[in-house]
Amino acid sequence: MLARQTTFRLFILLLALGAVAWFETRMLPTTGLTRLPASLLPVDLAKASGLQVETTNGVIQCRRVQGRWRIERPALMRADSMRIDFLLEKIARAAVRDKVTLRQRKARGLDLEDYGLVPPRAVINVAQGASEAALRLGGDAPGGGAVFAMMGASSDIYVVDRGVFDALPVSVDDFRDRALVQFPAADIRAVEIRRPGKGVVKLERDNGAWSMTAPYAMAASAEAVKALMAAVENAAIEKFVHAASSRASDADFPAGVGAAYGLDPVESPLSVVFHLASELGKA
Structure with a gap:
């Protein structure tokens, strides 16, 4: 009886591992990639002058004025500059783990909806002077700890650290300055x-x-x-x-x-x- 239970459990485990392997093979490329971008966005995030975060909870727009961030949408409010800089730092340091090209997606019969990118879970726009770059975040990647992302107008899909998504504000209150007074x-x-x-x-x-x-x-x-x-x-x-x-x-x-x-x-x-x-x- 014990031997049968052990065999059954091993069978279930093998099925689960097989399902994960099939999912990863279907969603991700089967060969190693050597050309991965060093950064998610082609702008100097430390010098960013504007930030917009759009999620299912709404749109938040921020602008840096004289070295400090302020919220301009949904209303003009004081911003927690350290909190916004933390998000930008997460984006700047996020590791790009893998890439799926348009050709690879077509070969597997997959489209952007399969990667949770239409519609995306979040869209991040960062401005630096006259330059602007966009990052779209989609569903969770196989294996955990990462999400699918698209950069700008590129048709490639990247696998990036989930920390970027986790650092996004749930509401505008997450970006608001919580200091009661604004003077020392x-x-x-x-x-x-x-x-x-x-x-x-x-x-x-x-x-x-x-x-x-x-x-x-x-x-x-x-x-x-x-x-x-x-x-x-x-x-x-x-x-x-x-x-x-x-x-x-x-x-x-x-x-x-x-x-x-x-x-x-x-x-x-x-x-x-x-x-x-x-x-x-x-x-």
Whole structure:
């Protein structure tokens, strides 16, 4: 009985291995390839000026302005430059493992749909000045850890590391800057803390020393102010609760949105105003 079970399991295993081998032989070339591109895109990704990512979840457009990325579609929003650079780095370093030519596909009776490239799962467009390059990502390649891809107008299909696909944003929120404030604590010259019905507490810095100027004048606790500055500088957004729209900017919200979240300018339980060396910031 045990011998029969072992034989049956070996038979099933051989069938599975045979199916994988048949699939790989059908989808991939049978001979070794020597001419594989060194990079997925023919542009210097470190100098990219524009990026567009299109998936089934929508289109995200970003542009680099004065060394920093910003989101321009679906709305004008602050971007996490490190997150976008991470994706570009993944594309730049992705290994190209194999190539399937148009002739090889025709010999096997396969078309782009068989490789998940019509429609593609994702399309990445990268601009560098007047130059632009496109990368289409399709289905998973046999063996795992890789996906099929097409570059620009080429008819060849490449097998590339799946890390490129995994690094794509699921939604625009993945590309958004999660820093709560956009200025370093060293730029803060004064702080106003307001609570309805409790007046205003104001702190000011002069020659590096902090003092309280309202509701009355007195020396401020250096440790307490230091903790406040650290909390402000390190504060991060955990979740975006208001969906992005076609508004002009992060600050351009429809009337009443803030009040719906308890953020009415008058009735908010806490309002903090930061006076900077060059401008006024609010949180």
